[in-house]
Amino acid sequence: MIIRPLLDQWEALPPLAQDGALLAILLVPAIAIGLVTLWGYRPFALVGAMLWRFRVTNLLFVLLIACSVGIGVGLIAQERGLRQGTAHAAEKFDLIVAAPGSEVTMMLAAVYLQPTDAPLLSAAVYEEVANDPRVSIAAPIAFGDSVDGAPVVGTSPQFVGYLSGALAEGRVFAAEREAVVGSRVDLAVGEHFEPAHGVGDAADEHAHEEAEFHIVGRMAPTGSPWDRAVLVPVEAVWEVHGLAPGHGPDWDGTVGPPYESAYFPGTPAILVRAEELWANYALRSEYTREDAMAFFPGAVLAQLHGLLGDVRQVMSLMAIVTEVLVTAGVLTGLVVLTRLYGQRLALLRALGAPGRFVFAVVWSYAAVLIATGALLGLALGIGASAALSQVVSARTDIAIEATLGWPELHLVAAFVSLTIVLAMIPAGAALTREVIADLRG
Amino acid sequence: MGLSLNVQDLRVTGAQGREILAIDALSLAPGGSLGVRGPSGAGKSTLLYALAGLVRRARGRILWDATDMIALRPGARTRFRRETMGFVFQDALLFEELSAAANASLAASYAAGARRRAIAAGAREELERLGVPSGGRRVRTYSGGERQRIALARALSGEPKILLADEPTASLDRTMSEALVADLTRRTRREGISLIAVSHDEMLLGAMDRVVTIKNGELVPA
Structure with a gap:
């Protein structure tokens, strides 16, 4: 009482x-x-x-x-x-769409850049997500290479701008052989590098000798493992691995979406941002299905x-x-x-x-x-x-x-x-x- | 003025129930001095502690004026001791980490406001009167005679009516003993404090108004 x-x-x-x-x-x-x-x-x-x-x-x-x-x-x-x-x-990672599997594994790979072998999402799923009117950014990612131990992550220029906000130095990559480094990467703007294939001791330093990248910008600190990553256009990652670059033969070299389905090799995950909060919930619901899974990294982390x-x-x-x-x-x-x-x-x-x-x-x-x-x-x-x-x-x-x-x-x-x-x-x-x-x- | 003492049928038993002190009668006039002599283990100190109300297993009557120490409740006994008695022991029992002034004014730590100030002032006066330098230095650096005089200043700082001394000269050399006995008797006589001193020291006992002897826990005729 x-x-x-x-x-x-x-x-x-x-x-x-x-x-x-x-x-x-x-x-x-x-x-x-x-x-x-x-x-x-x-x-x-x-x-x-x-x-x-x-x-x-x-x-x-x-x-x-x-x-x-x-x-x-x-x-x-x-x-x-x-x-x-x-x-x-994980704050900047509102929603992740990936092939069905473990949410925790996918979160560790996409948010915390832990090496993993993940199944790829098809071009159809990517196109559906990218063309959804509620989606403002749908960034495919590709990884597997490294520079001096720092993971090389392929993504879209829009996502780099969103993740970093204003860059600490330089600009976002605009061409296939340009790169932006995380705030804690020990490479300077203006330097060139050739990525090694793989990460860690097993990395092959000579596998991509023909692919030289030019660093054009440095991100502001994000407090995430992306601070130690080297970000390049996803097209470049696909191409150096002998895959289609995401665009057709008449591509003018401008990196970023839209990608053409016929030349889209697949992606382990799509980093999705919707302007409206409610839309995230609707997207999660819609893309949790047989050929895809959608999850909030924040919710997985909370679990x-x-x-x-x-x-x-x-x-x-x-x-x-x-x-x-x-x-x-x-x-x-x-x-x-x-x-x-x-x-x-x-x-x-x-x-x-x-x-x-x-x-x-x-x-x-x-x-x-x-x-x-x-x-x-x-x-x-x-x-x-x-x-x-x-x-x-x-x-x-x-x-x-x-x-x-x-x-x-x-x-x-x-x-x-x-x-x-x-x-x-x-x-x-x-x-x-x-x-x-x-x-x- | 000091208090009178009247002991009647005092019996003290040890932890095993054995009687260790049996005093049928003992008295002291207000402001008088009484020496207690006897062999070691005879019960001299036990008598002194009994008179102070510190002995747990005591029967009979110990009257300080009209106050019966044995009949008092423990809290009242402690208060009576605090308000009327001063103690000097064989070992000065000082707080080695404190100064002479802090030791002499020890009772001020637990006294009420006005009395606290009086005790602190009294301690300073006593130390000065007894010729003890009372700077900030710790008492461990003082000589044996000085330490006993600090203990005496501590006993007198609260203006007691009764002073109980347990072998106060036992750890001092002849010169220091003489000085302490002179201080002790001069101060108690001047203030009219009743003094009871347990000792083997004939010089100290010789300065008392009266001396009694204890053997096997009993008073024996002189």
Whole structure:
């Protein structure tokens, strides 16, 4: 009865307010315990004394906590960065029409340029798609060659313009032997190259010696593997492989559509763009049939992310369990350290210090270690994640940016609150000790 | 002015139920001083801790003026100790990482606002009066005599009515002991503080108004 309106109000809050409120709620236990424990007391000089007395052990505890928190924060930030990076890389690929088969395989080939042997779509299907009035770009693609490890992708000049937007340098290719390089390709505008047949170690450097391309432009960064690709007219790819160039004998050499069906050798996929969003759904529906399949790369990616989401939850849970276990170990260590400091704590009690003050000294000591470790872990996690992002980006060509997000802050806040509550155990244990026995050492 | 002490039928038992202290009667006038001597393990320190309300298994009556330490609830006992008692131990038991002033004003950490300031001011005065240099340096660098005087300043900073001293000169050489005994007796007499000192040190015991002897947990005639 009361919960429903509260939930409705919560749902009505903007996301930023929800995240901020959740952070505050998670920190409430820690703050409340701190206020109740420390109210009216000044234990910080003694806490500082304890921190200094066991400085090496304390540093070790802080590092242990920092590492465990850092792993949790890093995992979450990295996973989110990877998810966002892969989604961003697929943003420009609204709809793909390909021969029936695996959507995931085709997405990996067309969006992420992973080498694959895909069946070809017929000229009839291409013509049907290209002539559909709802379609503004229908770009055939062709791949299989490479330059210094960078894949050579044949496509239409319209798609290059759409993918890059304004080029960073030069212009889009207009003739069969012209090329545009991705933003991270190590070739300059004005240079010439001869593509190797194949990709990787198996590439044949001499198979296309007669085909020299001239680089006329460089794309702006897209944050996708296309940044490492060399884009050439699809006609050129067909031709150097001994196929028809997509145009008839009286072709004037202008690259790009329209292509003639009789001279269209086939394409593994058509990258389709419709001006209207609804049209994409209609196109997907129409071209999902016996001789073709149409899919949204974003939707396929979302399915993959959904599957990986379960793994993420398990990993997050494991990270939390690790953090709690490490902190439990640290708190056990604190109980031992508190015993080593028992004579001084017994002195306080002998002098008439209230039990709450002695509790406050030990609790604050633990809280400082936990909070310091957690903050350090937060920085460590983000730093490690940023470094890892660079490595993964360099290897996959997918721009991954792991930044500090609310989930990490929530994780750290929950961790701090939980462990600060647990820190009451060594603090309480200090009060149960025999004063006289501790005074005598 | 200090408080009077009146102990009646005090019995303290150990963890195994064995009686380790049996004092039928013991008294001290307000502002007086009492020395307690006896062999090691006789129960001197146990008596001192019992008088401070620190012993868990005690029966009988320990009356400081009209307040019965044994009858008090633990919280009230702690408050009574905080408000009326000062302690000096054999080992100064200082916080080594803190300065002399911070050690001497330790009680200010848990005292309320006005009293906090009074304790801090009192600690500074006591250190000055006892001739302890109270800069920012940590107490671990002080000599044994200076450390005991810091402990004495800590005990006196809260203006106690009772001072309990457990072998305060045991870890000091002769010269330092003499100086500490002089400080201890001069300050307690001037302020009228009731002083009870457990010691083997005849010089310290000689400075007390009265000395009792404990053997096997019982007072024995002098």
